[in-house]
Amino acid sequence: MEITDKDINHLADLSNTSLSSEEKEALKQDLGNILKYIGKLDELNTDGVEPTYQVFEMENVWRNDEIAAQDANREELLNLTKEEIENQIKVPKVL
Numbered sequence: 580m581e582i583t584d585k586d587i588n589h590l591a592d593l594s595n596t597s598l599s600s601e602e603k604e605a606l607k608q609d610l611g612n613i614l615k616y617i618g619k620l621d622e623l624n625t626d627g628v629e630p631t632y633q634v635f636e637m638e639n640v641w642r643n644d645e646i647a648a649q650d651a652n653r654e655e656l657l658n659l660t661k662e663e664i665e666n667q668i669k670v671p672k673v674l
Contacts, residue, residue: 617667 587603587610598606653666662669 580614582607582614586610 584603584607587598587607590606591598591603599614656665657668660668
């Protein structure tokens with residue numbers, strides 16, 4: 580696959596980036612080299628090789644949801660705040 584100027588302009592638009600003509604040419608060459616390198620994988624003989632979907636022997640670890648006793652209760656925690664309104668901690672506006 581050959582990288583065209585249209586491809587480079589499309590990538591620049593997608594990434595909201597403005598590129599000089601020199602940067603576009605360098606990117607075009609770099610992407611072409613990357614695709615050429617990846618294209619070498621087509622030369623590999625993979626007959627009899629089972630596809631690998633995951634390289635680690637991983638499995639989901641499940642646990643029961645349990646409510647554990649806490650060292651502090653709501654009132655103690657609210658007493659640590661500067662301000663509270665209706666059993667909630669008042670914080671400064673972020674926006």
